[in-house]
Amino acid sequence: MNEELKNIFLAEAHQQREQLNQLFTSLEKKPQDVSLIEAIFRLMHTLKANAAAMGFEPIAEMAHLIEDIFSVIKKNTQKLNTQIFNDLFRANDKIGELIDAIQTQATVNYKGLTTRLKVILRELQQENENTSEKISPITEKIALEKIEKEDLPEAEEVAVEMPSNESKSLAMPTLQAEMITVPVKKLDNLLNLVEELSIEKDYILTLAEYEENQILKGKLSRLQRITSDLQYSVMGVRLVQMNVLFQKFYRIVRDIAQLEGKEVDLILEGTEIEIDRNILQIISDSMVHLVRNAVSHGIESPEIRKRKGKKSTGVVLLKATSEKNTVTIEVTDDGKGIDIAKIKAKIIEKKLLPTQALNALSEEEVMSFIFESGFSSAEKITEVSGRGIGMDVVKRTVESVGGKVSIVTQPDEGTSVRLHLPASMAVKPALLFELNQQTFALPIHYTEAVVAKTAEQLLAAGSGLVIIHLGKSVPVVFLKDLLAKENLHTRNFVQSRQNLSPSEKVLIIIIYDSVRKVGLVVDKLLHQKEIIEKPLKAPLRETMFISGATILGNGNVCLVIDVPTIFNFLFNNRSQYTIKNDVKKNI
Numbered sequence: 392m393n394e395e396l397k398n399i400f401l402a403e404a405h406q407q408r409e410q411l412n413q414l415f416t417s418l419e420k421k422p423q424d425v426s427l428i429e430a431i432f433r434l435m436h437t438l439k440a441n442a443a444a445m446g447f448e449p450i451a452e453m454a455h456l457i458e459d460i461f462s463v464i465k466k467n468t469q470k471l472n473t474q475i476f477n478d479l480f481r482a483n484d485k486i487g488e489l490i491d492a493i494q495t496q497a498t499v500n501y502k503g504l505t506t507r508l509k510v511i512l513r514e515l516q517q518e519n520e521n522t523s524e525k526i527s528p529i530t531e532k533i534a535l536e537k538i539e540k541e542d543l544p545e546a547e548e549v550a551v552e553m554p555s556n557e558s559k560s561l562a563m564p565t566l567q568a569e570m571i572t573v574p575v576k577k578l579d580n581l582l583n584l585v586e587e588l589s590i591e592k593d594y595i596l597t598l599a600e601y602e603e604n605q606i607l608k609g610k611l612s613r614l615q616r617i618t619s620d621l622q623y624s625v626m627g628v629r630l631v632q633m634n635v636l637f638q639k640f641y642r643i644v645r646d647i648a649q650l651e652g653k654e655v656d657l658i659l660e661g662t663e664i665e666i667d668r669n670i671l672q673i674i675s676d677s678m679v680h681l682v683r684n685a686v687s688h689g690i691e692s693p694e695i696r697k698r699k700g701k702k703s704t705g706v707v708l709l710k711a712t713s714e715k716n717t718v719t720i721e722v723t724d725d726g727k728g729i730d731i732a733k734i735k736a737k738i739i740e741k742k743l744l745p746t747q748a749l750n751a752l753s754e755e756e757v758m759s760f761i762f763e764s765g766f767s768s769a770e771k772i773t774e775v776s777g778r779g780i781g782m783d784v785v786k787r788t789v790e791s792v793g794g795k796v797s798i799v800t801q802p803d804e805g806t807s808v809r810l811h812l813p814a815s816m817a818v819k820p821a822l823l824f825e826l827n828q829q830t831f832a833l834p835i836h837y838t839e840a841v842v843a844k845t846a847e848q849l850l851a852a853g854s855g856l857v858i859i860h861l862g863k864s865v866p867v868v869f870l871k872d873l874l875a876k877e878n879l880h881t882r883n884f885v886q887s888r889q890n891l892s893p894s895e896k897v898l899i900i901i902i903y904d905s906v907r908k909v910g911l912v913v914d915k916l917l918h919q920k921e922i923i924e925k926p927l928k929a930p931l932r933e934t935m936f937i938s939g940a941t942i943l944g945n946g947n948v949c950l951v952i953d954v955p956t957i958f959n960f961l962f963n964n965r966s967q968y969t970i971k972n973d974v975k976k977n978i
Contacts, residue, residue, distance in 0.1 A: 689726030
């Protein structure tokens with residue numbers, strides 16, 4: 392089989408499946424919309440033709456049945472009901488399984504569902520005796536089959552066979568487009584080579600700084616521009632539009648709303664915004680958690696919404712925006728909002744914080760407990776929510792790609808969860824600094840400010856230190872103490888303070904995540920630079936507080952600080968609030 396044509400078919404078939412979910416969802420809300428029916432009919436006609444040309448007969452058969460069903464529905468849209476839509480959604484799911492089986496060679500049970508589609512088709516035809524349109528000979532034959540032959544058990548196994556006649560694949564002018572399909576592995580290998588080239592370029596440029604040859608410097612300057620353009624061009628090929636992720640939520644929102652007896656519309660904005668495909672894959676499950684929570688936790692039942700003076704149909708908005716090297720994804724609902732009092736009660740119930748310390752927190756800090764493992768404010772456990780999982784996973788996943796999570800909520804107006812993500816994982820801006828005569832890199836995305844303080848401005852707070860920055864207390868640790876293995880159990884990250892005179896100045900990089908801040912004391916600040924981070928290999932892979940490494944222009948290895956791990960370690964058991972209360976006694 393022609394592998395290039397097969398890959399094109401798979402890419403288009405997956406896209407057509409997602410489009411079908413969207414069209415089914417829209418048609419269920421507007422069953423009289425003839426344009427939607429026509430769109431479904433055309434989509435199935437195309438999928439049927441492409442699958443048949445490639446020799447994927449099970450997919451062609453199911454697409455043909457759906458096509459004929461909508462050929463009848465075009466004559467009378469009143470025949471549509473919830474049961475028919477449920478069966479159509481099931482059929483689309485089965486088509487997805489059949490598409491996946493082309494690559495996995497898995498056995499897919501689909502005959503039982505085709506039998507159900509044939510029954511639906513026959514019932515629709517019987518109700519529509521006045522139609523003048525003739526059904527295709529193949530469908531007519533299907534409709535006249537005896538019930539005994541149709542009633543195949545769902546468990547019957549029918550393998551999806553690969554076509555043996557390669558000439559079938561050549562019968563697709565419909566799939567020939569001005570594009571080529573490149574395996575992701577090849578693209579990743581290409582990007583790795585470009586990254587290696589970029590590192591070598593930096594090294595050569597560093598050597599050239601010691602030369603007085605202006606012609607050589609001019610050539611190297613041109614090499615730098617070309618290498619940079621090549622790098623960003625390859626990175627651009629890895630970018631995909633947000634619609635690749637967003638469009639699948641039409642079906643998800645529809646299913647959850649139906650399960651919980653709610654009416655919910657999904658609105659998409661910024662679907663053309665582009666982001667690294669690897670980031671999109673990593674956050675995909677987290678997005679499912681957020682959308683499910685928006686429908687289950689956020690949107691009220693139609694009755695409650697009416698009593699509040701709202702429209703009975705709730706709205707979930709998925710919105711993407713981009714600014715410089717950052718993409719922000721928002722999951723917003725117009726539901727009841729987050730009950731801060733309920734969150735506080737849960738904190739006390741789970742003994743996460745004493746009442747006195749809890750009362751000193753801002754609303755933003757209280758809401759940050761939502762990201763605690765096992766924390767849930769759901770009053771009852773359902774198939775969708777209330778199991779205490781999800782939001783902690785979202786936070787860890789987003790942080791794993793160098794992003795942050797924030798929440799904005801208003802009572803009876805709704806909640807917005809925002810994921811702030813890097814547009815690409817290949818290149819990231821970083822702040823370089825020295826510590827113990829070694830160069831380290833800190834992702835600039837986590838950096839809020841760099842401040843200089845005297846040793847006497849490092850205030851004692853319990854067993855730790857804090858500084859006052861912009862009127863607020865910020866915990867401070869000496870990074871050299873944090874990286875020392877012998878201090879991990881004693882949690883003594885302030886011993887370097889003892890070696891300083893009161894007037895001696897220290898350099899502090901203030902880093903932050905969603906709501907927390909901490910100051911890292913370093914030896915010397917260098918400069919900002921775009922780096923290409925590579926994962927560490929064994930035995931260094933498990934090195935604490937280090938996420939990876941990069942190569943500098945001088946050929947030296949530079950370790951990259953793992954900010955999320957630092958936060959998780961320092962603020963375990965919510966110790967930052969104890970620090971905050973202690974410092975108030977010292978001011």
